[in-house]
Amino acid sequence: AQSVTQLGSHVSVSEGALVLLRCNYSSSVPPYLFWYVQYPNQGLQLLLKYTSAATLVKGINGFEAEFKKSETSFHLTKPSAHMSDAAEYFCAVQYNNNDMRFGAGTRLTVKP
Amino acid sequence: DGGITQSPKYLFRKEGQNVTLSCEQNLNHDAMYWYRQDPGQGLRLIYYSQIVNDFQKGDIAEGYSVSREKKESFPLTVTSAQKNPTAFYLCASSALWDYQVYNEQFFGPGTRLTVL
Numbered sequence: 316a317q318s319v320t321q322l323g324s325h326v327s328v329s330e331g332a333l334v335l336l337r338c339n340y341s342s343s344v345p346p347y348l349f350w351y352v353q354y355p356n357q358g359l360q361l362l363l364k365y366t367s368a369a370t371l372v373k374g375i376n377g378f379e380a381e382f383k384k385s386e387t388s389f390h391l392t393k394p395s396a397h398m399s400d401a402a403e404y405f406c407a408v409q410y411n412n413n414d415m416r417f418g419a420g421t422r423l424t425v426k427p
Numbered sequence: 428d429g430g431i432t433q434s435p436k437y438l439f440r441k442e443g444q445n446v447t448l449s450c451e452q453n454l455n456h457d458a459m460y461w462y463r464q465d466p467g468q469g470l471r472l473i474y475y476s477q478i479v480n481d482f483q484k485g486d487i488a489e490g491y492s493v494s495r496e497k498k499e500s501f502p503l504t505v506t507s508a509q510k511n512p513t514a515f516y517l518c519a520s521s522a523l524w525d526y527q528v529y530n531e532q533f534f535g536p537g538t539r540l541t542v543l
Contacts, residue, residue, distance in 0.1 A: 324467060349531060358431075358517055358534035359470075405469060415532060417469040 319408050321418035329426045334378075334393040336421045338406030341387065347409040348389045350380055353420075354402050362404070365389060376400070401425045430454065431535035433518050438540045440505075440512075448503045448538045450518035457523045459501040460532065463487060464515040473516075476501055477523060505540060513542045 322337040340346060347366055351359040363374025370382045376399075380391045389406060406418040431452045440446045452459065458477045462470040472485030476495040490509025495501055501520075505512045516539075519532040 319469075351534075356436075356515075356537065356539065358433075358536045359519075360534070361531055364531055415472075419467055419469040 319406050319416050319418040321404075321406050321421050323421055324419065325422045325424065327424040327426060328396045330398055331395050334391070334396045334400065334423065336391040336404050336406075336423065338380075338389045338391065338418060339387055340389065340406075340408045340416075342408065342410070348380075348382060349407040349409065349415075350374065350378070350389075350391050351405045351407060352376075352402050353405065359405060362391070396423075396425045398425050398427065431518060431520055431533055433516075433535040433538050435538060436536065438538055440540065440542055442542055443507045445504055445506050446540065448505070448516055448518075448540070450501045450503065450535060451499055452501075452518075452520045452533075452535075453499060454520055454533060455498075456520035456533070457498070458521045458530075459495070460519040460521075461485075461491070461493065461501070461503045462517045462519065464517055464537075470517065473503065512540055515539050 318341045320339045349364045350362040352362050353359050362378050363372045365372050365382045373379045378393045380389050382389050403420045403422045405420050407415050409415040434449045460475045461473040464470050471487050473491050474482050474493040476482035479495050482493050482495050492504045515537050517537045518535040521532045522530045
């Protein structure tokens, strides 16, 4: 079965430090890949998406992700963390309209 | 503004009672979804619908029911048969699948259900 694995349920960084959130997927065919962000008691907001146009995808709030087919990965990065980045982040893989699989989520904490 | 609304934001219910969560969208999307979110488990699909008067079970449909009488609305009923209903429920919508175009899902703000 297709699945998404997010390594690390909690990640803590200092303000201004690099943010790296890891996502690996299992798939025999190229999927569509997404990163969503969720603030407490809110819905999910799309950060960025990979649709095969380019392997390096830029999203909102300074985040970007790189699709690496050989590693089946789609890690999310941001060069310099801001306090407002503290949230939960979800990687998702979509194979058809009815089958979007979400990772378990990574909670990002940003220390002052 | 286009978007998805869910009501209420917080809901409390006694054991043995059915409760209905509202989801409305004005994005003109054909597809709508209900997810359940529990800490550390990501999102799990309960039901989805691609067209009015039609819907399919997701991974965890037991104890839930839905209806799709209007394109804009996709209410979810949590029945007394659901063994552990306390959770955060998210509604989403998207355009229909097109193999040449990705279709991201747009999410509502969620409803937190607590069973007392």
